[in-house]
Amino acid sequence: MARDLLMALTIALLLGAAAFFAARMLPLVRVMRRARPTSRLDHWPRRLGFMAGQVLAHKRLLQMKMSGVLHFFIFSGFVILFIDIVDAVGQVFAPGFNIGPALDCVVDIFVALVLIGIVLAVYQRAVLKPERYHGSDERDGYVILGMIAVIMIGIILHESFYPFAAPLLFHVRPGLDPWGFLGYALARVWMATGLAAHPAIAETGYITGYILDIGMVFAFLAYLPTSKHLHIFLAVPSIFLHKTRPHGELVEPLPPEEGMAIRSVADMNWKDVMDLFTCTECGRCQAVCPAHASGQRLSPKMVIIELRDAVRRELAGEPPVPLAGGVVSAEELWACTTCGACQEACPVFIEHVPKIAGLRAALLEDGEIDKSAQKVLVGWDRQGNSFGQPVRKRPAWAKGLDVPIKDARKEPVDWLWFVGDFASYEPRVQNLSRLVARLLQQAGVDFGILYEGEVNSGNDALRMGEYGLFETLAQKNLAMLEKAQFNQIFTTDPHSFNALRNEYRKLGFERPVRHYTQAFLDLIEEGKLNPSPLNLKVTYHDPCYLGRWNRVFDAPRQLLERMGIELVEMPRHGANSFCCGAGGGRIWMEENGVSDRPANIRIREALSLEDVNYFVVACPKDMSMFSAAVQSTNGEERMKVIDVAELLAQAVGLNEPVETAAAT
Amino acid sequence: MRVAVLLKAVPDLVEELVLDEESGSLQYDEMSYVPSEWDDQALEEALILKEESGAQVTAIAVSTGDVDTMLFTALAKGADHVVKITGDFDASMSNWQQARVLSDYVREQDFDMVLSGVQAIDDVDGQIPGLVAGFLNWPHASVVTEVRMGGDSKVLLRQEYSGGLVAEIEVESPVVIGVQAARKPPRYASVAKVRQVAKSVAIEEVSAGAPAGPAFADIQFVRPVAAGRAEMIEGDVDAVADRIVQILADHNLLRRA
Ligand code: SF4
Ligand code: SF4
Numbered sequence: 001m002a003r004d005l006l007m008a009l010t011i012a013l014l015l016g017a018a019a020f021f022a023a024r025m026l027p028l029v030r031v032m033r034r035a036r037p038t039s040r041l042d043h044w045p046r047r048l049g050f051m052a053g054q055v056l057a058h059k060r061l062l063q064m065k066m067s068g069v070l071h072f073f074i075f076s077g078f079v080i081l082f083i084d085i086v087d088a089v090g091q092v093f094a095p096g097f098n099i100g101p102a103l104d105c106v107v108d109i110f111v112a113l114v115l116i117g118i119v120l121a122v123y124q125r126a127v128l129k130p131e132r133y134h135g136s137d138e139r140d141g142y143v144i145l146g147m148i149a150v151i152m153i154g155i156i157l158h159e160s161f162y163p164f165a166a167p168l169l170f171h172v173r174p175g176l177d178p179w180g181f182l183g184y185a186l187a188r189v190w191m192a193t194g195l196a197a198h199p200a201i202a203e204t205g206y207i208t209g210y211i212l213d214i215g216m217v218f219a220f221l222a223y224l225p226t227s228k229h230l231h232i233f234l235a236v237p238s239i240f241l242h243k244t245r246p247h248g249e250l251v252e253p254l255p256p257e258e259g260m261a262i263r264s265v266a267d268m269n270w271k272d273v274m275d276l277f278t279c280t281e282c283g284r285c286q287a288v289c290p291a292h293a294s295g296q297r298l299s300p301k302m303v304i305i306e307l308r309d310a311v312r313r314e315l316a317g318e319p320p321v322p323l324a325g326g327v328v329s330a331e332e333l334w335a336c337t338t339c340g341a342c343q344e345a346c347p348v349f350i351e352h353v354p355k356i357a358g359l360r361a362a363l364l365e366d367g368e369i370d371k372s373a374q375k376v377l378v379g380w381d382r383q384g385n386s387f388g389q390p391v392r393k394r395p396a397w398a399k400g401l402d403v404p405i406k407d408a409r410k411e412p413v414d415w416l417w418f419v420g421d422f423a424s425y426e427p428r429v430q431n432l433s434r435l436v437a438r439l440l441q442q443a444g445v446d447f448g449i450l451y452e453g454e455v456n457s458g459n460d461a462l463r464m465g466e467y468g469l470f471e472t473l474a475q476k477n478l479a480m481l482e483k484a485q486f487n488q489i490f491t492t493d494p495h496s497f498n499a500l501r502n503e504y505r506k507l508g509f510e511r512p513v514r515h516y517t518q519a520f521l522d523l524i525e526e527g528k529l530n531p532s533p534l535n536l537k538v539t540y541h542d543p544c545y546l547g548r549w550n551r552v553f554d555a556p557r558q559l560l561e562r563m564g565i566e567l568v569e570m571p572r573h574g575a576n577s578f579c580c581g582a583g584g585g586r587i588w589m590e591e592n593g594v595s596d597r598p599a600n601i602r603i604r605e606a607l608s609l610e611d612v613n614y615f616v617v618a619c620p621k622d623m624s625m626f627s628a629a630v631q632s633t634n635g636e637e638r639m640k641v642i643d644v645a646e647l648l649a650q651a652v653g654l655n656e657p658v659e660t661a662a663a664t
Numbered sequence: 665m666r667v668a669v670l671l672k673a674v675p676d677l678v679e680e681l682v683l684d685e686e687s688g689s690l691q692y693d694e695m696s697y698v699p700s701e702w703d704d705q706a707l708e709e710a711l712i713l714k715e716e717s718g719a720q721v722t723a724i725a726v727s728t729g730d731v732d733t734m735l736f737t738a739l740a741k742g743a744d745h746v747v748k749i750t751g752d753f754d755a756s757m758s759n760w761q762q763a764r765v766l767s768d769y770v771r772e773q774d775f776d777m778v779l780s781g782v783q784a785i786d787d788v789d790g791q792i793p794g795l796v797a798g799f800l801n802w803p804h805a806s807v808v809t810e811v812r813m814g815g816d817s818k819v820l821l822r823q824e825y826s827g828g829l830v831a832e833i834e835v836e837s838p839v840v841i842g843v844q845a846a847r848k849p850p851r852y853a854s855v856a857k858v859r860q861v862a863k864s865v866a867i868e869e870v871s872a873g874a875p876a877g878p879a880f881a882d883i884q885f886v887r888p889v890a891a892g893r894a895e896m897i898e899g900d901v902d903a904v905a906d907r908i909v910q911i912l913a914d915h916n917l918l919r920r921a
Pocket of ligand 2: 348
């Protein structure tokens with residue numbers, strides 16, 4: 001009788017929860033179907049391998065120790081949960097069913113781990129209160145932790161009463177099972193206190209435990225779709241569906257007519273929509289965001305949450321609000337440096353930057369953009385540079401050289417140097433450009449530049465949401481590059497590097513492109529440059545568009561090593577490097593709401609290293625940003641910002657020894 | 665309410681003005697052109713007016729060269745209609761002639777208001793709005809920083825005077841207004857949007873004859889000879905600072921506390 005009831009209850013709960021879950025999930029599926037296409041099913045063996053590393057080994061999650069470990073405990077508990085469900089439901093439906101002592105033991109081990117995980121999680125949320133949770137739905141976090149705790153208690157409870165209740169309910173006589181050690185221990189307590197002897201208590205205890213366990217599992221299922229814990233279902237597929245196109249490519253080749261602007265939900269691609277519901281609100285992205293750190297209103301986490309809530313409101317029948325400028329404010333959107341740190345940190349591989357850029361594109365279509373940045377866009381369109389300088393002055397930096405540089409438009413060259421705006425027009429960086437030219441000359445490289453034929457690569461224009469301008473600029477460059485004869489492209493500018501390497505593909509350009517750190521390393525390896533040891537101690541800043549977006553981490557480091565330089569890493573380096581604040585067009589925008597500039601934060605990070613007096617950069621914008629930052633943090637005495645090329649020039653005897661900058 | 669905005673392309677001063685030193689003539693064909701920035705302000709003010717009170721905005725340009733992109737940009741920003749006045753014109757066309765051609769067109773239409781940049785780099789005395797008003801025999805206000813609709817075909821204008829005074833003017837339409845600055849900085853028109861507009865909307869072309877009228881017999885352009893008054897201060901920071909203090913003192917520009 002009681003068993004029939006339990007069976008009926010189980011089935012009813014299962015059907016109810018499944019129906020509820022489906023009803024809540026279907027609208028999401030419909031939204032995703034209305035969204036734009038993106039191809040995410042290619043290279044599936046690679047995707048599977050990637051998924052395994054991230055899901056089973058928790059690779060990225062474990063980058064934050066405590067959170068990673070506690071998540072691993074809880075996550076593994078969920079896997080184990082399925083064994084328990086089979087066990088518990090099996091006992092009811094097939095009297096005498098048993099999953100065996102080994103699995104019993106495993107279940108109990110993981111129940112213990114999950115409970116430890118929950119204690120750690122509550123400790124983290126309630127006591128440590130990391131800033132990254134700011135803005136997350138804390139209640140939801142506790143509700144979920146509570147539900148999981150109840151399930152775990154239910155498991156142990158019904159397990160402990162099973163030996164005493166089974167004869168009454170199921171007419172089988174299982175013995176005590178010491179392998180299920182938690183249930184066993186509790187069963188001994190029931191025996192010692194005499195509770196086990198009362199049939200009513202044994203039955204009630206068992207049924208209560210069963211309902212807490214299985215009932216809560218189903219309640220959990222029904223609750224999930226409105227919770228950030230939907231990631232339990234979506235995270236794994238999301239990781240499988242991660243982007244496999246070149247990492248540094250911001251937008252996929254666009255179907256003609258369809259711009260990159262995201263005005264409404266339907267303008268996102270389906271994976272973008274899925275991302276919104278996969279977000280766990282963990283705030284890892286917020287913790288690494290330079291815009292957030294500098295006191296601006298942007299948090300990548302909040303962008304995702306705001307978009308998700310907007311989709312939910314639309315699903316609930318509310319009239320749609322424009323996403324750009326409405327749901328996500330213009331102030332938030334323009335604060336982004338497109339550094340990509342958020343994407344690098346996100347454990348479920350959400351892509352924030354394409355969404356932000358798409359939303360910016362929508363703002364731009366309505367003419368809404370910072371006025372200084374607007375001037376830069378107009379300048380690119382008219383003169384091809386961000387300095388408001390005439391086209392004919394682009395190659396002016398090359399004038400003072402003893403040996404003139406070849407014009408790659410007129411004669412074939414081995415290396416074509418794509419110089420970029422900053423290296424062409426910014427006075428301080430012009431010196432560096434001349435130095436690079438002399439280094440190439442010393443190494444006997446046959447190289448040339450495009451002179452007035454080069455325009456800005458369009459990398460930043462694209463990241464400001466100006467796809468049309470990007471295309472115009474790219475086409476101008478491509479027309480020149482098509483005419484020129486060269487074997488490879490060489491560039492001193494990571495932003496141009498990224499555009500040439502990743503963004504020009506969609507316009508049909510695929511030629512080898514190298515950053516000067518890579519190229520110089522090769523020249524040394526080939527014996528064409530012979531640096532003598534400099535015996536300096538330096539730190540190195542990974543530019544976002546060289547490191548994070550293009551994974552060039554080793555070449556600059558090896559180059560320093562070849563020059564006999566000791567590298568002391570900053571706490572944040574490599575893929576976790578901290579942006580200088582200049583990217584994504586930020587360098588030209590007003591610093592509204594900035595209380596502490598990212599570049600200053602970064603310089604202070606470097607100043608915390610002992611005995612390090614050189615801050616080595618490999619990007620012309622970094623030279624500008626950090627030189628200013630060293631001044632405004634009063635670090636001039638201690639720290640000198642220096643380009644890799646300056647060090648190399650000194651190591652090969654081209655330059656005066658770098659001033660022994662600081663009082664050591 | 666129908667608003668006409670007069671747009672004009674002027675030489676891009678970022679690039680070099682090409683001067684034939686011998687003949688003293690500008691090489692108009694060899695220079696690049698950009699929309700006059702004051703006209704951009706006039707257009708912006710017209711678009712604000714459109715957003716506020718539903719005015720219909722028509723942008724008009726005389727085809728003294730390639731003015732299509734300028735007109736498409738106006739459409740992309742929100743103008744309702746664009747007109748190009750074609751004829752045997754080129755970039756050397758005088759402001760007087762342009763004003764004549766423009767006013768001939770405006771007269772045939774029923775505009776309530778004409779907005780133009782108060783000046784342009786090749787019209788520093790702001791002839792165009794003044795002449796257009798004269799030819800049309802309409803009232804004219806210049807150096808305006810705000811245009812609003814009043815009741816009964818009245819237009820409210822704002823002019824800023826030196827000494828911190830502001831004039832609020834009410835005029836009966838139709839009226840010609842030289843705009844100094846719009847209430848907001850001119851909006852951006854994205855390249856894609858301009859391109860899309862260029863594909864989907866046509867420019868209305870109106871042909872006009874070359875106007876006869878007064879013209880300069882001859883203009884000679886020369887580059888001013890440098891007077892050589894600048895002094896380059898050299899030396900280290902202290903030396904430079906001392907020298908600057910010295911110069912200020914020499915000119916009696918120092919006040920000591
Ligand atoms: S790209 Fe960088 S600045 Fe932009 S949201 Fe992500 S972390 Fe913040
Ligand atoms: S976007 Fe990713 S990193 Fe940011 S809160 Fe969501 S899950 Fe965490």
